[in-house]
Amino acid sequence: MRYFLHLAYKGTHYQGWQRQINGLGIQEVVEDALSRMFKQAIKVHPCGRTDAGVHASQFFCHTKIETAWDFDAVFRINKMLPADIRVYEFIPVEATANAQLDVFSRTYDYHIHTTDDPFLAELSTLYLMDNPALVDMQKAVKLLTEYRDFRSFCKQPDLYPTTLCEVSFASLMVDATQTRLHFQITANRFLRAMIRMIVGHLIKIGQREMTVTEFEALLKKPQLNDQPIFAYPQGLYLSKVVYPYLERGNK
DSSP: OOEEEEEOOTTTTTSSSSSSSOOOOOHHHHHHHHHHTTTSOOOOESSOOOOOTEEEEEEEEEEESSSSOOOOOHHEEEEHSSSTTEEEEEOOTTTTOOOTTTEEEEEEEEEEEESOOEEETTSSSOOOOOSSOHHHHHHHHTTTTTTTGGGOOOOHHHHOOOOOOOOOEEEEEEETOOOEEEEEESSSSOOOHHHHHHHHHHHHHHSSOOOOOHHHHHHHSOOOOSSSSOOOOOEEEEEEBBBTOOOOOOO
């Protein structure tokens, strides 16, 4: 029978989602725990991949489990997993359900702090900015829903048949002290390193090293970006994955 696993993870100590040759991926940890628990070789197929150090507060993968069970699978699997990976549900789905291909939209969050804080070090990205250009950053964010071709914000655009993405929502929120920033974006699909490149350019705007006009030019005339700017991974979270046949809130 096919199941969706609803899970979350802190990616700090992993080389990304995918099983790695020269490092530990989250996929390997999850598959090994499932295989031990059900006493059969189990592979999982993800809703997408995250890079080294990136987190997921909501993530889905599908798998086939032949063995019936009469125990609390969520409780047992979480006893076997490290504390930075948690499974919330085993969800029975149709045999044709696909965790990657059936996604309707994904939402990512990126957290930034502008003053040094040891309690945020692994969960937000530090960019020291005194009086950042927040209004210009927010103007640039609003432009993301007005354009569709994000070739300029893709690490390897030639890997894709198209670099068109439908961004349905984008915002930049700031706390009362203006020292913590929260960028959020929702789209039907994302390109490789797209969000980290967008945030990297937003940071440059905040540091007054790039103008909103220069940012918009990358959207108006999509091209291979020969001077890519990548934000650090630790502030990035996959936070919501939406399927047309599955309703789940964020944990």
